[in-house]
Structure formats: structure tokens, C-alpha cells
Amino acid sequence: MYHYDSIDFLVNEAEKNNKKLSELILKEQAERMEITQDDLYNKMEKRFEVMEEAVEKGSMPGLRSASGLSGGNAYKMKRQVSEGKNLCGPLFGHAMTKALAVSELNSCMGRIVAAPTAGSCGIIPAAVLTIMEDKNIDRKVAVMSLFTASGIGMVVANKASISGAEGGCQAECGTASAMAAAAITEMAGGTPSMVSSAAAIALKNILGLVCDPVAGLVEVPCVKRNAMGTANALAAAELALAGIESRIPVDEVIEAMKKIGDMMPACLKETAQGGLADTKTGRLYKKAGLGL
Amino acid sequence: MMIDNMRRTMDVLDIIGPVMIGPSSSHTAGAVRIGKVAASLLGTKPVKAEIMLHGSFAETYKGHGTDKALLAGIMGMEPDDERIRNSLEIAKKIGLEYKFEKTYIENAHPNTARIILWDKDGHKCSIEAASVGGGSILVKKVNGMDVEFSGRYETLIVLHEDVAGMIAEVTYFMAQRGINIGSFRCVREEKGGTAVMIIECDSVVPKSVVDEIKKQPHVLSCVRIEKLK
Numbered sequence: 001m002y003h004y005d006s007i008d009f010l011v012n013e014a015e016k017n018n019k020k021l022s023e024l025i026l027k028e029q030a031e032r033m034e035i036t037q038d039d040l041y042n043k044m045e046k047r048f049e050v051m052e053e054a055v056e057k058g059s060m061p062g063l064r065s066a067s068g069l070s071g072g073n074a075y076k077m078k079r080q081v082s083e084g085k086n087l088c089g090p091l092f093g094h095a096m097t098k099a100l101a102v103s104e105l106n107s108c109m110g111r112i113v114a115a116p117t118a119g120s121c122g123i124i125p126a127a128v129l130t131i132m133e134d135k136n137i138d139r140k141v142a143v144m145s146l147f148t149a150s151g152i153g154m155v156v157a158n159k160a161s162i163s164g165a166e167g168g169c170q171a172e173c174g175t176a177s178a179m180a181a182a183a184i185t186e187m188a189g190g191t192p193s194m195v196s197s198a199a200a201i202a203l204k205n206i207l208g209l210v211c212d213p214v215a216g217l218v219e220v221p222c223v224k225r226n227a228m229g230t231a232n233a234l235a236a237a238e239l240a241l242a243g244i245e246s247r248i249p250v251d252e253v254i255e256a257m258k259k260i261g262d263m264m265p266a267c268l269k270e271t272a273q274g275g276l277a278d279t280k281t282g283r284l285y286k287k288a289g290l291g292l
Numbered sequence: 293m294m295i296d297n298m299r300r301t302m303d304v305l306d307i308i309g310p311v312m313i314g315p316s317s318s319h320t321a322g323a324v325r326i327g328k329v330a331a332s333l334l335g336t337k338p339v340k341a342e343i344m345l346h347g348s349f350a351e352t353y354k355g356h357g358t359d360k361a362l363l364a365g366i367m368g369m370e371p372d373d374e375r376i377r378n379s380l381e382i383a384k385k386i387g388l389e390y391k392f393e394k395t396y397i398e399n400a401h402p403n404t405a406r407i408i409l410w411d412k413d414g415h416k417c418s419i420e421a422a423s424v425g426g427g428s429i430l431v432k433k434v435n436g437m438d439v440e441f442s443g444r445y446e447t448l449i450v451l452h453e454d455v456a457g458m459i460a461e462v463t464y465f466m467a468q469r470g471i472n473i474g475s476f477r478c479v480r481e482e483k484g485g486t487a488v489m490i491i492e493c494d495s496v497v498p499k500s501v502v503d504e505i506k507k508q509p510h511v512l513s514c515v516r517i518e519k520l521k
Contacts, residue, residue, distance in 0.1 A: 050311050112314050
């Protein structure tokens with residue numbers, strides 16, 4: 001059994017056994033849960049299906065959250081891409097649409113998969129589903145990549161935190177972005193050490209990001225940070241697949257994230273007292289009773 | 293933070309999961325679970341619910357749908373039920389009367405709710421519970437007594453008179469039926485007064501065992517709280 005306290009350890013195990021990280025993690029987790037690998041794969045596939053449904057429902061027009069602060073942007077983005085007008089091409093446009101869709105659906109009380117949290121639920125589906133569809137990658141490879149993402153996420157959860165209240169947004173969107181980068185790097189044929197570099201690069205880029213939700217709601221800036229986390233995952237995977245390595249090993253990046261989270265003042269950790277929540281407009285939204 | 297004393301090792305389905313209705317694992321999914329534990333404690337169909345919200349729950353409940361989530365749980369819905377969004381209307385339709393109030397509870401976790409439920413025969417129960425993150429909950433009070441359990445395990449709550457041999461008696465029945473106890477806690481109001489055992493078990497406790505325990509002398513009540521999904 002693994003302790004999930006080091007990504008380097010998992011990478012070494014995978015390379016030693018000539019396996020993908022996802023294969024290693026599926027096998028170990030199925031043994032731990034005392035179920036067959038097929039059963040565990042099927043459970044993960046169910047979650048994958050919920051992610052696909054969430055993209056579909058979240059990009060419909062007319063979606064609006066109870067506060068009125070979110071909804072409808074995924075539809076705008078989708079239209080822009082389908083008309084061929086978006087700046088960075090179809091793949092990037094599809095990724096942005098999906099990230100907004102899932103995250104907005106979450107704000108609107110729709111059904112999502114917390115990955116690893118509800119606030120960051122758009123990043124992994126956006127990255128994984130876009131790469132699967134736009135690169136014609138087998139669905140099974142995409143579902144399997146969620147095990148690789150999970151391995152990264154479990155190490156972060158064990159060694160640092162995946163909660164905004166404990167570690168700021170770096171712990172939620174940062175972790176999700178690292179998990180997504182790892183998943184798509186494996187999907188694209190990256191080696192386990194490339195997967196590890198992708199996770200390290202993605203996480204490094206989001207270190208220090210605070211959790212400052214306006215009126216205490218999972219809406220502003222969370223929805224757009226899901227788009228950012230997805231873009232960052234694509235960038236990190238792109239670099240890692242070119243053979244670019246992280247100078248700081250991934251386990252040390254996670255340690256740094258933990259220390260930064262501990263140093264972060266409480267007003268920037270999901271308490272809605274600092275940052276964007278404490279701007280003139282942010283305070284107005286709160287006063288207008290949006291959180292009440 | 294210690295979330296529960298039998299904290300399970302995290303697995304892949306925790307990190308990519310749970311499947312839930314948004315927007316917040318603590319303010320929505322956790323709230324459904326708190327409602328479910330309250331309903332499980334009542335054991336019969338609730339007709340009236342009084343819900344008090346403390347801290348962040350009180351400040352943000354409308355935006356997070358915490359009110360809808362609590363009520364959905366009270367009506368037996370799971371955290372991934374798409375009807376949660378409409379639970380206020382559903383409650384009205386099935387004749388469940390409800391009231392939400394903001395409150396302040398000394399030293400309580402910021403995401404705390406206090407729920408009182410009644411059934412049509414006037415039976416009443418109350419819980420106070422906190423949503424401590426990621427959808428996990430911690431029940432802090434049951435019918436006014438201090439307790440502490442997470443609902444992640446099958447849980448028995450035994451209210452009894454504080455006399456010698458009670459723990460041995462109750463655990464004896466469980467041992468006989470092959471029910472392994474994962475954690476055990478017994479607290480009392482005062483020596484010789486009323487005490488409560490909180491027993492977290494590894495397997496389902498059949499109704500027959502609950503009834504057996506109920507019949508024992510000095511036992512005032514025995515309630516089984518079904519393991520949360």
C-alpha cells in the first residue's frame with residue numbers, strides 16, 4: 001500500500017515497473033478498497049459521465065445563480081468559439097467553455113463532481129474532456145487519467161491542503177490545475193516524470209493565490225479562476241511534454257505551498273474579509289444582500 | 293484539524309468526488325448530510341422543522357442554498373439529488389412546515405446548524421452539527437446532550453442512566469451479534485444522572501439489536517444513525 005506522501009515515489013514505482021501512473025494507482029486503490037480494478041474503473045467512469053453532463057448543462061443559455069452573480073458566460077464563450085471568432089483557436093476555446101460551464105453549473109446548484117473541491121470543479125473536466133475530444137483520444141485513456149490526477153491530489157491533500165479555508169485558492173484551483181496538467185500529460189503520452197513536471201509547473205504558477213470570495217459565495221472570482229486553472233494546466237502540460245523539467249521537484253513545490261498557506265492571513269482564506277471581497281464593489285455586492 | 297477520531301485514509305473517490313449539487317461542499321453537500329442525520333434521529337416522517345443557523349451558515353445561506361440543502365436532507369435526499377434546488381417547494385407540497393432563523397451559538401464552528409424536528413404524533417428530536425469541510429460533518433449535540441460523531445460510520449446513540457455495568461451490557465449484545473466497534477465514547481451530565489454512549493460500528497446494526505438494547509434496564513433510548521453515503 002502507498003502512503004501518498006510523495007509524487008517522486010509514485011513516479012519511481014511507475015518507471016521501475018514500466019507502468020503508467022494511472023495503472024499503478026488503479027491497482028493499488030482497488031486492493032485497498034477490496035474491490036476489483038474493473039469495479040473501481042466503473043465507479044470512476046460514472047464520475048466522468050457526471051462531468052460530461054455538467055459541461056452540457058452548464059453551457060446552456062439562461063443559466064443564472066440565486067445571487068445573480070454567475071451564469072451565462074459559458075454560453076457566451078461557446079458561441080464565440082462556434083463562430084470561429086475566439087483568439088486562441090478551437091482547442092483553447094473549448095477548454096475555456098467547459099471550465100466556465102461546469103463551474104457556473106456549480107454556482108447554480110447543478111450536479112458536479114468535486115475535483116478536488118466544488119469551488120475548483122471545472123478545471124479537471126475542462127482539461128481532460130477537451131484533450132480527449134479535440135485530440136481524438138480514447139475515452140478509456142481519459143477515464144484512466146483521472147487516477148493519475150487523483151494520485152497527485154492525494155499527495156497534495158496529505159502533505160499540504162486542498163481546502164481554501166486552510167491554504168487559500170492555491171490549495172483548491174492550484175491543486176486542481178496540477179491534477180489536470182498531470183492527467184492530460186499522461187493522456188498525450190507523457191512519461192511519469194513528465195507527468196510529475198507538469199504537476200510541479202502548474203502548481204508553481206498558482207502558489208500564493210488567495211481565496212477571497214465576494215460575499216462569501218462560490219462565484220466571484222471562483223468561476224473565472226476555473227478558466228485560469230485550466231489554461232495553466234494546458235500551459236504546464238505543453239511545457240512538460242516538450243521535455244521541460246521543473247527545477248524545483250514537485251514534492252518540494254507541495255511543501256512550499258503548505259508553508260505559504262500557513263503564512264497566509266485568515267482574511268485571505270475563504271473568510272470573505274480580504275482581497276476581492278474587500279473591494280468597493282465586492283462590499284457593495286455583499287451589502288446588496290447577495291450573500292443573504 | 294481532527295475531523296473524526298476514525299479518520300479514514302483518503303482514496304481516489306474522495307479526491308475526485310463526491311458527486312454533489314453545488315455550489316459548496318461545506319455549505320451545500322455538508323448541509324444535506326446534517327439534515328439527513330436529523331431525519332435519521334427522528335426515525336419517523338417529519339412534519340415540522342425549526343432550523344437555526346450560526347456563523348457563516350447564517351451569513352451566506354441563501355447564496356449557497358444551505359436552507360434548501362438542509363431541508364432536502366431532512367426529506368431524505370442525498371447530496372447529489374437534483375431536486376435539492378426545489379426543496380423548499382417540495383417541502384410545502386408534502387406538508388413539511390419549516391422555519392429558518394439566524395442565531396448565535398457560543399464557541400460553535402462557523403458552519404453550524406441546529407435542527408429541531410417533530411413528527412405528526414408530536415415526537416421531537418434535536419441536533420446541533422457543523423459542516424467541517426469537503427462535505428464532512430460533525431454532530432455536536434443530540435437532544436441537548438454533547439456528542440461527537442461524523443456519520444461516516446453506522447452510529448448508535450444510547451441514552452441511559454449512569455449506573456454500573458451499562459457499557460458492558462450494551463457492548464455485550466453487539467459482540468454477540470459480531471458487530472465490531474470502531475470507536476466508543478460515553479459522556480454523562482453528572483454522576484448518577486443521564487449518560488450517553490456514542491458507538492461507531494464497522495457494520496450495519498440490525499433493528500433487532502437496537503430493540504434488544506432498548507429493552508435493557510436503565511436504557512432510556514437507543515437510536516441508530518445510518519452511515520452517510
